[in-house]
Amino acid sequence: MPHTPVWFMRQAGRSLPEYRKVREGTTMLEACTRPELVAEITLQPVRRYGVDAAIFFSDIVLPLKAIGVDLDIVPGVGPVMAEPVRRREQVDAIGVLTPDDVGYITEAIGLLTAELGGTPLIGFAGAPFTLASYLVEGGPSKNHEHTKALMYSDEHVWHALMSTLADISAAYLRVQVDAGASAVQLFDSWVGALSASDYQRYVMPHSQRILASLAETGVPRIHFGVNTGELLPLMRDAGADVVGVDYRLSLSDAATRVGDGVALQGNLDPAVIFSSPDAVRTRVDAVLDSASGLPGHVFNLGHGVLPTSDPEVLAAVVRQVHERTQH
């Protein structure tokens, strides 16, 4: 690539007026199951920003919904379960995911790869801890107390749940790669709520199994979570080719922690997008300075695009990264 590649987590979606327009009258979960709509929403930020990758528009709970878990995505709240999952028999009742459960995903990716030409399409899935948190809490949670209580109190049920979720995520990512996705990101958004030793014992084996299952496909595997400064070396060891870094740690410090042989993705604070044009430029430069000399750096935000972000500012960030890193 002639410059540092750039894309934004949540680049497709709420911050774009053209997204809000096409989503009118459609629920989130409906939107995720309509191939033409998924393709259109996925392409919107590519057209608008000239980012170097598309990321498939969806939600991390979609594969759970697809195999019959009773949940909804409530506007302004997030994924809400009909019933929290905390008992063994509930875990055992969660099925497996087959390509037929998500035929609309295969179809959407087919449409997208045809449209995208040389621009890579990133597939994604939620990692087991983050999915488990939604299931066990029954919805979004600040403190993950029921999730941790299950993890600490009943290791058998915990690992059964995590293993079930790992199978689902692995199968779901495989569907996306088979359909044409050229990279994948495994989102463990909330895993930064754990200490390194808990991560290693309760989470890592499951995320590792997902990432290992994709090794033979040869696609780059990105692994990301927020608040993961203490976990970065373990997330690398889980099998990531690219480790996403949130905005709390400079990329040069993150590189020291993860060592050679793995690329970094990040890490402009999404809150910077609300700053003055000068401040945005200075901060983008600081990220690029910090990444200087790091092979394979992928520019991104340190977390998803905030819903009230100004798309013009994001467009200026893409231009700046491209211009400054042109070679």
Place this chain on the structure above:
Amino acid sequence: MPHTPVWFMRQAGRSLPEYRKVREGTTMLEACTRPELVAEITLQPVRRYGVDAAIFFSDIVLPLKAIGVDLDIVPGVGPVMAEPVRRREQVDAIGVLTPDDVGYITEAIGLLTAELGGTPLIGFAGAPFTLASYLVEGGPSKNHEHTKALMYSDEHVWHALMSTLADISAAYLRVQVDAGASAVQLFDSWVGALSASDYQRYVMPHSQRILASLAETGVPRIHFGVNTGELLPLMRDAGADVVGVDYRLSLSDAATRVGDGVALQGNLDPAVIFSSPDAVRTRVDAVLDSASGLPGHVFNLGHGVLPTSDPEVLAAVVRQVHERTQH
């Protein structure tokens, strides 16, 4: 002390039935201004748990309210400002705090020290970054985007705001110490949203000034925030005698980061309280093991008591810490 001292952040308040009873029919801000009620609520967890310190029942926005900032504490939401503070003239309009503004605090602490006997009373205040976030966002915030935007975009207004807030917090802590508080905790709950370099440039000088202003009083100064693994050495340098550690980092790792000459406070994950009795015991032991050999360790949670915590479990934690560390 014959054992490791233990207290819990937010030990007074929502998790106790006796608290909910005495608060009936009173708003949070009213409750904070009634000396007898403050004293009663502060004493409740001391009676129930036998903790080794009382922490003054209040809210970090109280001193702002006391000097006329138009705000309310909305149940289930938190502090909400009538108007977000983002412009220079709004910053200039914030006054200073004098002991007369908070006479009810002096009175409450007088009642408390009389009742508490030898049990220390910890005073507290919000640190400037955390107070600034409530003011600039207009209420609680997940991403602190307007706060950071102001910080990055207009350093003059930012430092003026932080300096004003530092004066208020310093004066407020001084009132508490003069009235009889025997230690203070400076809460920078949300500062873990910043990188170390941003903390150093935009926050540390102000927190440092507050802590320095208390040096001559000789009371121990505790400094705490969540998600502060990267910031601990700087929070020590800001002038803390005791650094609070959240649950993401073991106390032994935290000790390596902060070095000698400072004590650590923490760090049982408040979510552990929802686990089985066996799991709670194992986790309390793990904290004590990790603190073994660290002089001055104060046992606490790694964040505040969660509102739905079972008081019986907290009582058992206090007993376990006392029994295991008796010498």
